[in-house]
Amino acid sequence: MRTLRVAVLVVVLGVLQVAFFTHARLFGVVPDLGLLLAVAIAYRYGPEAGALTGFASGLLFDLFLETPLALSALTYALTAYAVGLIQAGMLREPRGITPVIGLLAGLAGGFVFAGLGILFGVDALRDTRTFQVIFVSAVYDALLAPAVFWLVNRFTLPERDAPSAYRVRP
């Protein structure tokens, strides 16, 4: 059931990414919703789930890009896997950490994408503007991370684990 819900989130955020956020750019740059979703899943359910989600959401996004197919998929899977591993080593969850995760994941994902892209012959990435785009995109990811993490918690956590389950009912 959770897999199905994650699949729905992958599709919904994928459509938002290619149809809506191309009109809602920050300094001409679009965010990486698929990466944020993969990172949120990795943070909540571990590196394996994050990597699988990242591969799926990245592959969906790749269908609409001119860069080689599966480049985003590989980037998202690797980044989400790393975030899942780091989260597993954390003793406690600091308040307000989601924008920080979004920023760091955006930066890491951006550099992994650029590095792999250059390796696979994407000439558009061989430019100093790439650094600027990665930074702005990471800031955009940081701004959107709380919303994506909330979506993941809201739609994938079992009822008993959801924050609302701990409310005292009259």
Add this chain to the structure above:
Amino acid sequence: MAVHRRASRRRYVLLVLVLSSVTLITLDTRSDDSGPLGVVGRAAHTIVSPVEKAVDSVADPLNNWWEGLTDRGSLKKENERLRRELSELEDERRQAQEALRENEVFESLAGLPIYSDIHRETARVVNRSTGNFEWTITLSKGSESGISPNMAVIGPDGVVGKVLESWTGGSKVRLLIDPDSFVSVRVFGSQVTGLARGRAGSDLLRLELDPGVDVQVGDDVVTSGLENSDFPAGLSVGEVAEVEEQPGIGLLVRVKPWTDFDGLELVQVLDWVPGGPPVVVTTTTVAPAATTTTPATVAEDDE
């Protein structure tokens, strides 16, 4: 023991994903769009196209409202209309001069491609670059309107780019400023031709010419229409913005395109075959199953 098994499984999953990705990347870079991966991509575009159009129809009025709020909307529209008219007149003048020059040189040859004879399909821009490292636009019309890869695309101010892929309900155009873009051009008024290429992180095109060529800042640059070029001759591209002499190599010319790529709303896709015969349009006669091919003058479908 269980922890060790879980860690091994994780690494195994990651390894499978990495290998799958590398395989797909290799397959994609080695095959063209007609392969199975291209079919999947076009299917995804076809499914998302209605959403793109719906979002654009909502986003467009919002943009206009915002511009109207800041008193820029009407002025911008008026300015656009005047620029379009001026550009059309300039185009006509250039077409005429270009035709005269070509006639002098190739007097004996017939059937040179003439801009006004080309079937044009008008389409609306419904989306812009999906990713951060590509310079593309998505159009409202696609294969159902006869739009296919490599067709030239022009806007009110000049050349826009080339069709990259098309599907039912839309098509994607690679803009001139994309680093993978190139167009065969001529510096207007001279015989100097070369390939103008897009450049990552720049709005200017890069044109490398032989040393000693007479090129001045402000010179108009038009498509050359040379053999195998995807663009007919004489279309406006831009003007020379910078000329830099590179000792021992030649001239590095930077061309500023006339087209405002961020402000594009409507474009025209030209049905012109590179190096092919004069442009013709197929018309169906009254008799059933009978088709005749006749030369066309101007065949234009409006949005």
